[in-house]
Amino acid sequence: MRRQVVLITILAILIGLTVWITSLDKIGIYDVFSWSDLLSDARAHLKMVLIAEVIATSIAVPLAILVTRPGLKRLATPVIFGANVGQTLPSLAVIAIMAPLLGFGLQSAIVALCIYGLLPILRNSYAGINNIEPAIIEAGRGMGMTIGQIARKIELPLALPVIMAGIRISTVITVGTAELAVLVGGKGLGRITFTGVLARQPLLILQGAAPTAAMAIILGFILERIEKWMTPRGLQLKAGIS
Amino acid sequence: MIRLDQVTKIYPDGTEAVNEVSLEVGEGELCVLLGPSGCGKTTTMKVINRIIPITKGKIYIDGTDTTKIDEDELRRNIGYAIQEIGLFPHMTVGQNIQVVPALKGWPKDKRSERAEELLELVGMNSAEFMNKYPSELSGGQRQRVGVARALGADPPILLMDEPFGAIDPITRVRLQDEFLKIEQEIKKTIIFVTHDIYEAIKMGDKIALMNEGRLVQYDTPSNLLFKPKNEFVEQFVGADRALKGLQLIRVKELMTGTPPLAKADERVVTVQARMEREGVDCLAVVDNEGKFLGWVDRVNVGKGETVRDIINRSVATATANAVLSEALSLMLSSGFKTLAIVDGINKLEGVLSFDAIQLALSEVAQRRGSE
Ligand SMILES: Nc1ncnc2c1ncn2[C@@H]1O[C@H](COP(=O)(O)OP(=O)(O)O)[C@@H](O)[C@H]1O
Ligand SMILES: [Mg+2]
Numbered sequence: 001m002r003r004q005v006v007l008i009t010i011l012a013i014l015i016g017l018t019v020w021i022t023s024l025d026k027i028g029i030y031d032v033f034s035w036s037d038l039l040s041d042a043r044a045h046l047k048m049v050l051i052a053e054v055i056a057t058s059i060a061v062p063l064a065i066l067v068t069r070p071g072l073k074r075l076a077t078p079v080i081f082g083a084n085v086g087q088t089l090p091s092l093a094v095i096a097i098m099a100p101l102l103g104f105g106l107q108s109a110i111v112a113l114c115i116y117g118l119l120p121i122l123r124n125s126y127a128g129i130n131n132i133e134p135a136i137i138e139a140g141r142g143m144g145m146t147i148g149q150i151a152r153k154i155e156l157p158l159a160l161p162v163i164m165a166g167i168r169i170s171t172v173i174t175v176g177t178a179e180l181a182v183l184v185g186g187k188g189l190g191r192i193t194f195t196g197v198l199a200r201q202p203l204l205i206l207q208g209a210a211p212t213a214a215m216a217i218i219l220g221f222i223l224e225r226i227e228k229w230m231t232p233r234g235l236q237l238k239a240g241i242s
Numbered sequence: 243m244i245r246l247d248q249v250t251k252i253y254p255d256g257t258e259a260v261n262e263v264s265l266e267v268g269e270g271e272l273c274v275l276l277g278p279s280g281c282g283k284t285t286t287m288k289v290i291n292r293i294i295p296i297t298k299g300k301i302y303i304d305g306t307d308t309t310k311i312d313e314d315e316l317r318r319n320i321g322y323a324i325q326e327i328g329l330f331p332h333m334t335v336g337q338n339i340q341v342v343p344a345l346k347g348w349p350k351d352k353r354s355e356r357a358e359e360l361l362e363l364v365g366m367n368s369a370e371f372m373n374k375y376p377s378e379l380s381g382g383q384r385q386r387v388g389v390a391r392a393l394g395a396d397p398p399i400l401l402m403d404e405p406f407g408a409i410d411p412i413t414r415v416r417l418q419d420e421f422l423k424i425e426q427e428i429k430k431t432i433i434f435v436t437h438d439i440y441e442a443i444k445m446g447d448k449i450a451l452m453n454e455g456r457l458v459q460y461d462t463p464s465n466l467l468f469k470p471k472n473e474f475v476e477q478f479v480g481a482d483r484a485l486k487g488l489q490l491i492r493v494k495e496l497m498t499g500t501p502p503l504a505k506a507d508e509r510v511v512t513v514q515a516r517m518e519r520e521g522v523d524c525l526a527v528v529d530n531e532g533k534f535l536g537w538v539d540r541v542n543v544g545k546g547e548t549v550r551d552i553i554n555r556s557v558a559t560a561t562a563n564a565v566l567s568e569a570l571s572l573m574l575s576s577g578f579k580t581l582a583i584v585d586g587i588n589k590l591e592g593v594l595s596f597d598a599i600q601l602a603l604s605e606v607a608q609r610r611g612s613e
Contacts, residue, residue, distance in 0.1 A: 135327070136328045136329075142317055142324065142401075144319075154332075157332050
């Protein structure tokens with residue numbers, strides 16, 4: 001509850017800042033970006049993040065399921081290690097590498113964001129599935145559930161809250177990282193922020209940065225709701241949420 | 243029903259968990275796998291539904307080699323209750339119990355009806371508990387649900403690994419007693435794992451005592467107690483075997499199932515001749531439906547013409563599941579050295595004599611003397 005109040009306050013300040021700056025005519029000698037510029041950049045930003053997250057999720061979750069299969073467990077360590085290494089590279093470097101590889105444009109930005117957003121989802125999905133009590137899986141096997149039935153009816157529902165938390169964390173991070181997309185020819189709120197950086201105008205920087213932060217908070221909030229909604233009731237009781 | 247033929251299990255790390263175990267469990271029998279921790283009980287149980295693949299040997303169910311049966315199909319017909327229970331936390335109690343019926347494609351209303359029936363069977367109010375989640379149950383309640391879930395699709399075979407292990411002693415005794423009652427109703431072939439000698443004697447028709455992966459003695463509880471095969475068995479069952487026997491051995495193990503009988507309208511002389519021939523001092527008298535009426539005793543033969551005239555009706559009876567100490571105390575209080583064993587509708591199932599108990603106990607004493 002406290003946390004929500006703080007978040008809503010911050011959100012209000014961020015939106016207020018954005019509205020105020022956008023309503024200014026000029027900052028120094030620079031024109032501020034118009035409402036239509038701001039909205040189209042925000043839309044492009046959101047689109048990029050969502051595409052990257054959908055792709056990252058559809059790679060990370062099946063990958064996590066794969067490396068938790070009994071026969072394939074030895075793949076888990078190298079895969080998680082690989083993803084960890086990906087995460088330790090500076091986001092700027094990952095994005096910068098993409099341009100020479102894939103050329104300037106949206107595709108480079110999205111690929112870079114995917115790589116960067118993959119790890120939290122992969123790590124959470126792996127932990128979520130791997131931490132299920134072995135006795136639960138064994139009971140399922142012992143009652144004659146097939147491997148597929150166990151994955152669908154037991155492992156996924158039990159791991160879902162943890163997987164969703166991974167997607168949430170990844171999304172929030174990616175909203176920030178997506179600011180850099182503009183460097184490799186992508187669009188988004190980074191365009192405004194970097195204009196401000198080049199112009200050395202803090203308010204102009206804020207015109208891009210404040211709505212980006214607001215977007216991260218809003219997406220995080222929505223995904224947290226979804227996460228709670230998707231948590232099976234039997235588990236909510238255990239965690240004492242109910 | 244279930245037959246293990248020289249079954250050996252060596253784990254990938256080289257542990258010889260089960261070593262050439264051969265075992266046959268008859269239909270409707272409850273076979274207890276007993277032994278110290280790590281002796282291979284759990285492994286022996288889990289090779290039956292192929293949760294653990296065996297290294298050597300064969301396992302047959304109703305004469306069919308289990309490796310010839312699809313493993314999921316095999317498991318859906320074998321109830322499975324493991325030590326850790328393993329209830330599905332995201333499913334309600336009702337849904338947990340319906341897992342196997344659902345897998346077998348039972349219609350929905352039949353499934354939920356079955357779940358309600360099973361909850362009641364294990365002593366839980368179905369209206370109250372059907373929609374509860376495992377996290378809302380006590381340890382004992384979870385164990386009960388685990389047993390109910392194993393019984394879900396009414397499988398002919400039940401595998402149970404220390405099903406009453408992780409609960410307090412008082413609840414455990416209650417669950418054991420309740421399970422014995424349930425067992426009489428459901429009549430299944432059961433493999434029951436425990437490390438507790440008391441539980442084994444109490445629950446088992448037969449006990450397979452294991453040590454270090456080998457089967458040491460496969461016998462009835464009374465033979466295990468009173469005729470231990472070697473020193474290991476003797477030590478495992480403990481020094482107070484006679485006392486354990488009295489407390490735990492059930493009457494049906496020592497009773498004579500087909501005793502000589504008498505009818506109420508028979509002439510005393512005929513009956514007297516029968517007693518001479520059989521070498522007994524008294525005969526149980528039954529009616530035409532086999533219901534127990536009383537005793538005719540050798541000391542009273544001069545006192546009447548027909549059995550009806552001299553029958554002694556004022557004697558206590560016990561059920562086949564009573565333990566020896568109960569039977570003994572009935573004998574002592576009635577002053578009658580033979581006890582009629584009857585079922586729920588007073589039908590005679592057998593007789594138990596004081597001598598039979600004494601004989602069993604004296605074997606313990608003799609063994610002690612010869613050590
Ligand atoms: N998965 C496994 N891998 C290797 N050794 C095992 C495994 N499971 C059990 N064991 C070993 O096999 C032996 C028998 O184990 P188990 O059947 O569980 O015994 P019990 O149920 O009688 O305690 C023990 O020595 C145990 O450590
Ligand atoms: Mg065990």
